[in-house]
Amino acid sequence: MTAKFRIFTAAMLFAGLAAVAEVPVYLDESKPLEERVQDALSRMTTAEKIGIIHAQSKFSAPGVQRLGIPGIWCTDGPHGIRPDVLWDEWEQAGATNDSCVAFPALTCLAATWNPEMSALYGRSIGEEARYRNKDVLLGPGVNINRTPLNGRNFEYMGEDPYLTSQMVAPYIKGVQENGVAACVKHYALNNQELDRDHVNVLVDDRTLHEIYLPGFKAAVVDGGAWSIMPGYNKYDGEHACENPVLLLDILKGDWGFDGVAISDWGAVHNTEKVAPNGLDMEFGSWTNGLNWGASNAYDDYYLAKPYEKLLLEGKLPMSDLDDKAARVLRLIMRTSMNRNKPYGSLNSDEHYAAARKIGGEGIVLLKNEGSLLPVAPDVKKILVVGENAIKMMTVGGGSSSLKVQRELLPLDGIRELASGRGVEVLYERGYVGDVTGEYNGVITGQDLKDPRTAEQLIADAARAAAEADMVIFIGGLNKSDNQDAEGADRKDFALPYNQDAVIEALVAANPKTVVVNLTGNAYSMPWVDSVPAIVQGWYIGSEAGHALADVLFGDVNPSGKLPITFAKSLADYAPHAKADPAMYPGVDGDVHYKEGLDIGYRYTDKLKPGRVNFAFGHGLSYTNFELGKVSLSGDGLGEKGGYTVTVPVSNIGRRKGAEVVQVYVRDLKSSVVRPYKELKAFSKVELAPGQTKAVKLPLDKQAFAFYNPDTKLWTVEPGKFEILVGTSSDNIAARIPVNITEPLTWSDSVR
Numbered sequence: 108m109t110a111k112f113r114i115f116t117a118a119m120l121f122a123g124l125a126a127v128a129e130v131p132v133y134l135d136e137s138k139p140l141e142e143r144v145q146d147a148l149s150r151m152t153t154a155e156k157i158g159i160i161h162a163q164s165k166f167s168a169p170g171v172q173r174l175g176i177p178g179i180w181c182t183d184g185p186h187g188i189r190p191d192v193l194w195d196e197w198e199q200a201g202a203t204n205d206s207c208v209a210f211p212a213l214t215c216l217a218a219t220w221n222p223e224m225s226a227l228y229g230r231s232i233g234e235e236a237r238y239r240n241k242d243v244l245l246g247p248g249v250n251i252n253r254t255p256l257n258g259r260n261f262e263y264m265g266e267d268p269y270l271t272s273q274m275v276a277p278y279i280k281g282v283q284e285n286g287v288a289a290c291v292k293h294y295a296l297n298n299q300e301l302d303r304d305h306v307n308v309l310v311d312d313r314t315l316h317e318i319y320l321p322g323f324k325a326a327v328v329d330g331g332a333w334s335i336m337p338g339y340n341k342y343d344g345e346h347a348c349e350n351p352v353l354l355l356d357i358l359k360g361d362w363g364f365d366g367v368a369i370s371d372w373g374a375v376h377n378t379e380k381v382a383p384n385g386l387d388m389e390f391g392s393w394t395n396g397l398n399w400g401a402s403n404a405y406d407d408y409y410l411a412k413p414y415e416k417l418l419l420e421g422k423l424p425m426s427d428l429d430d431k432a433a434r435v436l437r438l439i440m441r442t443s444m445n446r447n448k449p450y451g452s453l454n455s456d457e458h459y460a461a462a463r464k465i466g467g468e469g470i471v472l473l474k475n476e477g478s479l480l481p482v483a484p485d486v487k488k489i490l491v492v493g494e495n496a497i498k499m500m501t502v503g504g505g506s507s508s509l510k511v512q513r514e515l516l517p518l519d520g521i522r523e524l525a526s527g528r529g530v531e532v533l534y535e536r537g538y539v540g541d542v543t544g545e546y547n548g549v550i551t552g553q554d555l556k557d558p559r560t561a562e563q564l565i566a567d568a569a570r571a572a573a574e575a576d577m578v579i580f581i582g583g584l585n586k587s588d589n590q591d592a593e594g595a596d597r598k599d600f601a602l603p604y605n606q607d608a609v610i611e612a613l614v615a616a617n618p619k620t621v622v623v624n625l626t627g628n629a630y631s632m633p634w635v636d637s638v639p640a641i642v643q644g645w646y647i648g649s650e651a652g653h654a655l656a657d658v659l660f661g662d663v664n665p666s667g668k669l670p671i672t673f674a675k676s677l678a679d680y681a682p683h684a685k686a687d688p689a690m691y692p693g694v695d696g697d698v699h700y701k702e703g704l705d706i707g708y709r710y711t712d713k714l715k716p717g718r719v720n721f722a723f724g725h726g727l728s729y730t731n732f733e734l735g736k737v738s739l740s741g742d743g744l745g746e747k748g749g750y751t752v753t754v755p756v757s758n759i760g761r762r763k764g765a766e767v768v769q770v771y772v773r774d775l776k777s778s779v780v781r782p783y784k785e786l787k788a789f790s791k792v793e794l795a796p797g798q799t800k801a802v803k804l805p806l807d808k809q810a811f812a813f814y815n816p817d818t819k820l821w822t823v824e825p826g827k828f829e830i831l832v833g834t835s836s837d838n839i840a841a842r843i844p845v846n847i848t849e850p851l852t853w854s855d856s857v858r
């Protein structure tokens with residue numbers, strides 16, 4: 108071989124090695140994320156940028172195959188990983204590998220008042236999403252429970268913005284540590300399902316910032332959410348997906364959101380509006396987001412060909428497209444293109460244990476006269492009554508419906524535990540509610556039909572009740588339309604299917620009757636005085652039977668607290684107090700949040716005593732707790748670092764348990780109207796019998812502030828405040844005065 112050829116060969120080899128060694132920046136995970144994003148963007152054509160900002164199937168969007176950039180797959184929902192549907196149809200794909208664990212509904216998670224449970228929840232559901240190769244989990248939902256008629260409240264975290272804010276961030280971090288994006292929803296003001304696609308919410312700025320935005324802000328600023336879902340409704344005249352105030356001014360401006368705003372399915376309506384106003388990805392157009400829609404309409408999406416046409420005609424700026432595409436690339440590199448993410452796991456023992464623990468901590472013991480619970484050792488014959496003891500609840504309810512690997516029903520869980528204690532468990536239906544056996548194409552396989560009349564069902568149950576040592580009624584709502592389900596609201600505040608009559612008949616036949624209701628919302632309780640023990644069970648998911656049995660038999664000491672107010676009647680909720688249709692469900696498409704801040708306990712605190720069955724923050728235990736002398740330390744707010752409330756909590760009972768210390772702040776004199784008190788700190792503490800712990804709760808300037816809509820600043824006015832400390836919003840054990848001397852104002856905008 109000549110010298111020249113050797114040199115040529117060496118040069119070619121070097122060039123080849125150099126070429127092999129030179130990985131493009133966007134593919135090099137050792138490079139900073141932003142460099143990779145910009146490098147990828149610089150290599151993309153306009154058509155490729157358009158291609159990645161809208162769906163290509165029901166739940167996926169493409170990447171850039173030419174550049175080796177993968178697309179993303181989204182999945183519902185907030186409580187578990189939805190079974191796959193066909194590429195372009197809502198019907199089930201019929202896969203054999205997509206059964207999952209159903210975790211408790213988020214109202215149950217909120218009822219734990221334990222951010223550690225949120226972290227466990229997010230980690231667990233994130234592992235299931237990861238294992239199923241999903242890149243975006245379409246959850247959690249954090250819309251405030253404004254009306255107990257809202258069909259989707261079971262997917263959310265209750266009526267209080269501070270509780271929601273504290274519970275959402277750990278969930279999001281837990282999901283995202285799996286390399287799966289959380290997609291907090293439905294941003295914002297999606298507080299009813301009735302007419303959800305068109306309803307236009309009109310609300311004052313202060314209420315927007317103090318009540319309806321904090322959960323979303325915490326998700327973005329504290330939780331670091333990689334995506335967010337603007338909802339169907341309008342706010343102040345513009346659809347949430349096309350609303351520059353929500354998306355540009357607040358989300359991307361004030362909060363500095365660097366993720367992707369993903370439309371709700373079918374929530375985009377106009378190219379000229381959606382393109383410049385801050386939405387980044389479009390899904391589900393030409394569908395209702397539930398069960399019908401145009402086929403293969405992807406090129407006709409508002410952010411597809413119609414958008415490309417306006418860009419090429421120079422009618423819309425390329426800069427908007429570049430921002431959208433950059434955000435989507437960032438999402439792809441955080442998720443589907445992230446080679447460092449864990450493998451996840453599906454249906455693991457750990458996930459079932461997590462579902463059972465969260466459920467057990469979320470169940471709320473509302474009443475327990477004569478310590479009827481836990482089931483006493485001398486109880487040898489229990490009658491269980493009610494459809495919700497035998498009905499699958501992990502299916503139905505809309506997009507959060509699941510196909511579970513297994514669901515232990517309440518009756519089976521009770522029977523399993525009772526059998527180990529030699530307790531006989533009989534069952535009577537009591538009433539017939541919803542016998543549907545199929546939801547979203549998932550067949551339950553249950554045949555719940557019963558030919559008996561309502562009268563016979565009650566008579567049979569009452570007869571059996573008279574012969575039992577104890578009766579456990581398990582009823583409530585369910586996941587069918589006009590109950591706890593997406594797409595429609597409840598028609599009234601009462602329990603359906605004549606359950607009140609069943610309960611009255613049971614307690615008349617046997618005073619030792621426990622009522623357990625599984626719902627996502629509050630409801631009327633005409634029997635509240637005659638029933639000695641009442642348990643709020645929520646929707647608990649795959650481990651419902653175990654979690655409920657654990658609490659009813661005392662293996663778990665209940666420690667849940669209500670995240671919502673259980674008022675006596677619908678009129679005790681401000682949006683319904685005057686039966687003004689403009690306040691709910693809206694008139695001519697407009698719904699006016701005239702009640703302002705008066706949501707939940709912020710309103711019932713104003714009512715005459717006796718209007719509330721069970722208050723926000725209420726929940727009993729099988730042991731008893733005592734709060735010691737509460738003290739306040741600190742020299743002031745702002746640079747002085749704020750205050751700390753120290754609360755000695757003692758377990759004065761005979762068994763281990765957990766209590767939630769709650770701190771509310773009251774502004775005694777203000778230039779604006781303020782609620783009587785507002786939750787500003789809480790902490791759950793576990794104590795052995797006889798043990799005392801000093802719980803410390805910080806109060807910073809935010810705890811004293813209100814939002815001034817004129818200055819757009821959070822504002823603390825000097826003057827007298829009161830710190831109210833208790834174990835429920837209606838059980839305040841101590842009041843400590845504090846005098847704020849210096850006025851404070853600040854903007855929480857990162858701009």
Ligand code: GLC
Nearest residue numbers: 183245371372395396397506
């Ligand atoms: C639905 C819901 C949303 C869900 C999406 C995809 O209509 O509003 O929460 O994630 O469409 O199913």
